[in-house]
Amino acid sequence: MTRLPAAKRREQLLDTAVALFAEKGYGGATTAELAKAAGVTEPIIYRHFESKKTLFIAAIERTGEMVTQTWERQMRTAHDPAHRLRRLIGANPMVMERGRGFYRVIVQAMMEIADPDILAAIQEHIISLHRFVAREVALAQDEGHVSKYYSPEITAWTLLHLGLGYGMMEPLGIKGHAEDERGVRVRDLIERLMLGDKARTTGERAERSVHHDD
Amino acid sequence: MTRLPAAKRREQLLDTAVALFAEKGYGGATTAELAKAAGVTEPIIYRHFESKKTLFIAAIERTGEMVTQTWERQMRTAHDPAHRLRRLIGANPMVMERGRGFYRVIVQAMMEIADPDILAAIQEHIISLHRFVAREVALAQDEGHVSKYYSPEITAWTLLHLGLGYGMMEPLGIKGHAEDERGVRVRDLIERLMLGDKARTTGERAERSVHHDD
């Protein structure tokens, strides 16, 4: 409808695409839907992106950036090391309200490994996520808050596997998939895993608020 | 080509469908491909299944059965409780060579939550998996081999989240996504998590063989 300079329009298309891909998946989302959602006609999409596939890859990269930025912001606002650690676990983009929807784009992409371009994009994203988490774990270890029993690398992978699995289960809406009847949460287990036996003595509950803000 | 009684044909179609969906995904697999792979023409598919979707749901259920059966078989052949526990972790269908491919059907299905029928099928599968694992964990706890610090339910969910996340990462082919440079594996972490501090003293390496047999 309203006329927009190319750069702005491109951004808007990407934002719309991320939301649409997250909801409907790569195959499920149509260019017609996207155009309609963006308030534009289809050829505009092709003015800004070569094909649906390159648009999807751009959406993956954008999601990756959003995710890392959000996580980083969460970490920065928690200066206490224990806080930081809980944030690392709890502000996981795959787990958070806000990130979860968008993260479906990433999961969708993981299913398209038959396509080498998409595979490359997703590999890069995962590796950069791992780098981020491993660095954070190493920091926590140096500060003496996390057992050095396991390397930051392997700990980071475990956290990522867990977060991803959780993020996949969550939208299924299965009652109690992350909490037992006593109110113990998967997250509590993870904290104990990372903190070693200090978890029992440090012992505060992980913050709930992080779940809901951005 | 060869003439088959209805029941046999149905089975064969299902087997072919599971393999095809695993490889190409729900959206990616076409009825034409399926027919060709099964050595039959398309209308045959519709003689046995109402639609592609109901075929997909049948494929989900079949995969679910296969997965549980395989896992159960693995458990049965390990009578020593410690063995059983390692099998529980290592013979996870999402992790094993054999199951992993098929398990992509399940993951594909998890992405189709917009469809209520598919959602219902996948929920049921997950719940039955959880029941299986939780029962096994409870058993291990009663035998005194696993710390009772966490409930079987929440432990089982953690294991499932982990296994699922691992199973999603694996096909990306990212080097070292489950092992650090010292050869410590994610699986070792999990065992320690489950066994509590006994892990350090019990301390054998998890079996490698399970990874490769069926």
Next chain:
DNA sequence: TTCGAAAGTTAGCGTACATTTACACCGATC
């Protein structure tokens, strides 16, 4: 004021795909 580049539109092309219609063949039962 004009004019050209950039932003947008209408209308369609070609194709791939799920699903169907109409017909042929086989084999057992009477």
Next chain:
DNA sequence: GATCGGTGTAAATGTACGCTAACTTTCGAA
């Protein structure tokens, strides 16, 4: 040896979708 139920096929139908060609509108700089 005709008939009937069940297994199979060839061919087509409708439609949804990615993508494009050709044309129009807007806007700012000269």
